[in-house]
Amino acid sequence: MLEALxxxxxxxNGLIQIPDEYKQELGGDDIHVIVLVKKKTSPKKDIxxxxxxxxxxxxxxxxxxxxxxxxx
Numbered sequence: 001m002l003e004a005l006x007x008x009x010x011x012x013n014g015l016i017q018i019p020d021e022y023k024q025e026l027g028g029d030d031i032h033v034i035v036l037v038k039k040k041t042s043p044k045k046d047i048x049x050x051x052x053x054x055x056x057x058x059x060x061x062x063x064x065x066x067x068x069x070x071x072x
Contacts, residue, residue, distance in 0.1 A: 002032075047071070 005026075009017045016033065018026060056070055 005022055007019050007022065009019060011017075016035075058070075062070075
């Protein structure tokens with residue numbers, strides 16, 4: 001029979017620290033460990049972010065069609 005236990009902990013010197021409340025319950029048993037890691041992701045950039053970082057240089061006034069052609 002399998003039983004799932006869930007808890008948050010830190011890895012210290014490459015070892016997963018078992019909370020005190022589970023140590024006696026898990027002592028001596030073979031266990032199967034699955035580690036879930038929350039990855040830090042950067043928010044997806046939109047067109048405004050991209051244009052702010054790399055503005056498009058144009059000479060003169062553009063028509064709507066010319067502006068739309070730049071975004072393709």
